[in-house]
Amino acid sequence: MIYNIEYETMPREAIEAIQLKRLKATLDNVYATVPFYKEKFKEAGMEPSDIKTLKDLSKVPFTVKQDLRDNYPYGMFAVPMNNVVRIHASSGTTGSPTVVGYTKRDIKTWSELMARSLAAGGATPGDIIHNAYGYGLFTGGLGVHYGAEELGASVIPVSGGNTKRQIVIMKDFGPTILTATPSYTLHLAEVANDMGIDFKDLNFKFGIFGAEPWSETMRQDIQNKLGITACDIYGLSEVMGPGVAIECFEAQKGLHVFEDHFIAEIIDPETEEVLPYGEMGELVFTSITKEAFPIIRYRTRDITSLSVEPCICGRTHVRMNKVSGRTDDMLIIRGVNVFPSQIESVLMKSNEIAPHYQLIVDREGNLDNLTVKVEIDEAHFADEVKQLQNLSNKISHNIKEYLGVSAKVKLVEPKSIARSEGKAVRVIDNRKL
Ligand code: DLL
Secondary structure (H helix, E strand, O other), X not given: OOOOOHHHOOOHHHHHHHHHHHHHHHHHHHHHHOHHHHHHHHHOOOOHHHOOOHHHHHHOOOEOHXXXXXXXXXXXXXXXXXXXXXXXXXXXXXXXXXXXXXXXXXXXXXXHHHHHHHXXXXXXXXOEEEEOOOOOOOHHHHHHHHHHHHHOOEEEOOOOXXXXXXXXXXXXXXXXXXXXXXXXXXXXXXXXXXXXXXXXXXXXOEEEEEOOOOOHHXXXXXXXXHOOEEEEEEEEOOOOEEEEEEOOOOOOOOEEEOOOOEEEEEEXXXXXXXXOOOOOEEEEEEXXXXXOOOOOOEEEEEEEOEEOOOOOOOOOOOEEOOOXXXXXXXXXXXXXXXXXXXXXXXXXXXXXXXXXXXXEEEEEOOXXXXXXXXXXXXXXXXXXXXXXXXXXXXXXXXXXXXXXXXXXXXXXXXXXXXOOOOOOOOEEEHHHO
């Protein structure tokens, strides 16, 4: 085994014993150091000493994004600022950004977890990692960077953007692993193609993609176009950044949560009840080793389910299914709930279209209208108008059949939808204007 995975293959009882010990210490710590948590716990009529088993965690109140905003910027830090060595923040497209901090030990923990993640996704110390996640306040770039160095791999800190130059670097430097968002990866493949370079002729073996939802069909498309094995990596700034969970390259089925550092729960987003393994709901995380920014029962708004089925890779940590979307990205079209990634799955079944799309939602009177804007593939752009009309009818029919939602499908010219260099903007909801 390339990286020591002792913690990842322990019997469940041993993992849970570690979790309970670390959870108790974390609750004691936040109660003593973060006034927000002390007040919350008191309001809920509980004290850290009430938590005697892992099941008791359900007695602890949730933390939500608004709590972080109310305590902007440093109100939820558990250490004095002179112990904080790094600050990251979410983009904050709505409201003020959420700010998170790390001590030296937190950076060490994160680097180790990212090294473990990269190793699970197929990386070895001999690899060269082309890291096209954005560097900056976003956690993707620096998270992968420190993990790659911790593993002993070589990292090319290329960040997002300047796409043509990235292709030249890929050709000349011979990277073996690509790390990027899935949407930017498709853009890279497209630009390489325009430059007369086939990704399959490059040196890549593995790709480690995440930071946004992507469907199973999108994975197949990326694997075919790039000639690599593509694994899904999950994380969020509030909990740490990338490296909270990752698929192993052996199974590529479900993301192993690093349970020696985080406790995952699934709740019903309406009733807030904890749901059993296998049921879909909102993912909730508690950190159990962080110093600067411990987080307790954080409601991620991400929708998935958990499983403890044994994995062929030998890891015993709980696995989360691919995230299907966020509760706040879920579209309710005439009463039907639908995630952009579900529409993506249907779109990707048609060979005549390119994997670039956008969903536009409008309200006419009291009715919601969904328009799916999707690019025609270069090879089919010159098709007869009649053929294209049939194609858009077929896609519209498939969306209705698979998802129960009526959508108008608008086929647009190749390369007319804006490309992302980070997270793709899939939905334009004009109802919110
Ligand atoms: O996106 C951290 C990250 C960087 C993860 C690089 C993976 C790779 P934030 O910007 O705080 O952090 O956004 C977190 O992105 O709550 C999910 O909604 C979404 N997300 C992250 N990874 C995945 C994934 C980073 N693999 C938010 N699948 C999360 C689906 C994902 N959604």
